[in-house]
Amino acid sequence: MDSGLASARALTNHGGMSRRLRVLTAALAVATLLWLVFSAAERALALAQRFITLPAWLQWTLGGALALFAVIGIYLLWIFLRPRKRRRDIQAPRREDLETRIERLQAQGARTRALSDELQELDRRRVEARLYVTVFGEISAGKSSLIAALAPGAELRSDVLGGTTRQVVHVDVDLGDGRTLRLADVPGSRESGGEEREAMARDEALRAHAVIYVASGDLTRTQTDELRWLAEFGKPMLLALNKADQWQPDERDTLLAKLRERTSGLVDAVVVVSAGGSERFRRELADGRVEQVERARRADIATLLPALARLTVPGAEALETARERAVLAGLHERTGELEASQRAIEAERIVARYSRRAIVGAMAAVAPGSDLIIQGALATAMARALGKIYDIGLTELQIEDFLKRARLTLRTSTSIVLAIAGNALKAFPGLGTLGGGVLHAFAYALIFDSVGNALSATLAERHTLDTRIAGDKLKTLLAKGGAARIKRLAALTVDALRERPDDTHAS
Numbered sequence: 122m123d124s125g126l127a128s129a130r131a132l133t134n135h136g137g138m139s140r141r142l143r144v145l146t147a148a149l150a151v152a153t154l155l156w157l158v159f160s161a162a163e164r165a166l167a168l169a170q171r172f173i174t175l176p177a178w179l180q181w182t183l184g185g186a187l188a189l190f191a192v193i194g195i196y197l198l199w200i201f202l203r204p205r206k207r208r209r210d211i212q213a214p215r216r217e218d219l220e221t222r223i224e225r226l227q228a229q230g231a232r233t234r235a236l237s238d239e240l241q242e243l244d245r246r247r248v249e250a251r252l253y254v255t256v257f258g259e260i261s262a263g264k265s266s267l268i269a270a271l272a273p274g275a276e277l278r279s280d281v282l283g284g285t286t287r288q289v290v291h292v293d294v295d296l297g298d299g300r301t302l303r304l305a306d307v308p309g310s311r312e313s314g315g316e317e318r319e320a321m322a323r324d325e326a327l328r329a330h331a332v333i334y335v336a337s338g339d340l341t342r343t344q345t346d347e348l349r350w351l352a353e354f355g356k357p358m359l360l361a362l363n364k365a366d367q368w369q370p371d372e373r374d375t376l377l378a379k380l381r382e383r384t385s386g387l388v389d390a391v392v393v394v395s396a397g398g399s400e401r402f403r404r405e406l407a408d409g410r411v412e413q414v415e416r417a418r419r420a421d422i423a424t425l426l427p428a429l430a431r432l433t434v435p436g437a438e439a440l441e442t443a444r445e446r447a448v449l450a451g452l453h454e455r456t457g458e459l460e461a462s463q464r465a466i467e468a469e470r471i472v473a474r475y476s477r478r479a480i481v482g483a484m485a486a487v488a489p490g491s492d493l494i495i496q497g498a499l500a501t502a503m504a505r506a507l508g509k510i511y512d513i514g515l516t517e518l519q520i521e522d523f524l525k526r527a528r529l530t531l532r533t534s535t536s537i538v539l540a541i542a543g544n545a546l547k548a549f550p551g552l553g554t555l556g557g558g559v560l561h562a563f564a565y566a567l568i569f570d571s572v573g574n575a576l577s578a579t580l581a582e583r584h585t586l587d588t589r590i591a592g593d594k595l596k597t598l599l600a601k602g603g604a605a606r607i608k609r610l611a612a613l614t615v616d617a618l619r620e621r622p623d624d625t626h627a628s
Contacts, residue, residue, distance in 0.1 A: 260309030472573030
């Protein structure tokens with residue numbers, strides 16, 4: 122009992138001593154910090170006094186240098202401490218809404234076959250319940266060779282021009298754990314003139330459950346953007362550093378660490394592989410001749426298979442929801458592009474229709490823009506029609522404000538408009554046979570074409586009528602001739618004037 126009490130007192134005393142030691146250590150630390158602060162302040166004051174005694178030119182030189190170093194230091198500190206750019210979450214639409222948009226486009230005469238086929242492929246793969254993985258990357262990164270190493274004996278179509286793959290090729294691969302998956306070899310990105318094949322590769326990447334991104338060295342900005350794009354669609358992804366046998370071990374380890382840092386949050390793992398394939402080199406013979414030699418390179422994918430097995434262990438059914446979401450999100454973007462194209466086509470028709478009406482009314486005008494633009498009847502109707510195309514309700518105030526700007530622009534641009542019209546008459550002699558009023562008629566065609574295209578471009582870009590931007594576009598279009606445009610407006614003028622009686626009654 123006494124020994125227990127003694128032990129307790131000893132522990133208590135030991136704890137008390139520890140607290141005193143901590144307080145003493147803290148006091149010494151505070152005193153040291155204060156001493157450093159006062160020393161730094163004293164040193165700063167001494168430097169300030171010496172700085173004041175320097176000549177003015179030297180003060181400005183040193184002051185500028187210090188300010189420059191301070192700016193550089195702050196910038197470097199911001200680079201290292203700034204938060205990482207957050208990954209953008211891609212929003213996938215409901216399938217019903219997407220199908221409605223596609224049907225609407227089809228009714229408008231748009232080519233929607235590719236969009237409908239994509240939905241059918243989405244359903245087919247869901248029913249098939251097979252695990253799909255796309256091998257993606259830039260041309261000549263070794264994608265086809267990597268697939269050949271994963272699936273020996275697979276027949277891959279290839280050629281020797283700028284990359285090997287010209288279409289999507291599927292092969293089955295045994296993961297070694299009783300599961301198989303289907304690999305897709307796709308055309309490489311960054312190929313000159315290969316935009317269509319690159320789009321094909323991106324679509325196949327969205328259809329897959331997972332992606333292997335192949336690189337043969339440090340990532341370029343374009344490659345990083347591709348990885349970020351795939352990650353935004355929620356793709357499980359491996360980064361395979363290919364051709365690893367071309368580096369020394371220490372160089373490879375440094376590059377691997379750099380890649381893992383740069384792709385943190387984008388890929389699930391970074392692995393090192395040697396896809397094999399073949400390499401060519403020049404060999405000098407004993408007699409002085411040089412020959413081209415091609416030899417096979419040994420493949421080493423020991424780290425890739427287990428990483429791929431871990432990436433796909435949830436299985437096709439578990440990964441299907443994310444895959445469907447990515448496909449629908451990609452279709453949403455493609456449908457939006459087709460909708461924008463259809464709006465542009467319809468906007469061109471509207472501008473041409475109102476330009477034709479303006480040509481007919483121009484025969485009674487004194488000077489270009491003196492009647493229709495000031496009264497605003499046709500221009501207002503054209504603006505409302507264009508707003509309807511882009512689902513933008515334009516107010517009377519917005520239209521009036523734009524027409525005021527247009528009127529001011531036309532006052533200063535009349536000479537340019539007439540000069541362009543005169544040149545058109547010289548270039549197309551047939552216009553002169555229609556009478557002197559054809560000059561003003563063509564000028565009105567140019568005016569309304571410019572007004573309509575300025576409105577259309579602004580509504581498409583801004584989704585509202587920004588009168589300042591639309592006015593700037595109008596100035597540019599009024600001063601822009603162009604042989605193709607002049608020829609189109611000349612033909613429109615001839616047709617409108619020849620059919621003037623019919624158009625007048627139709628208006």
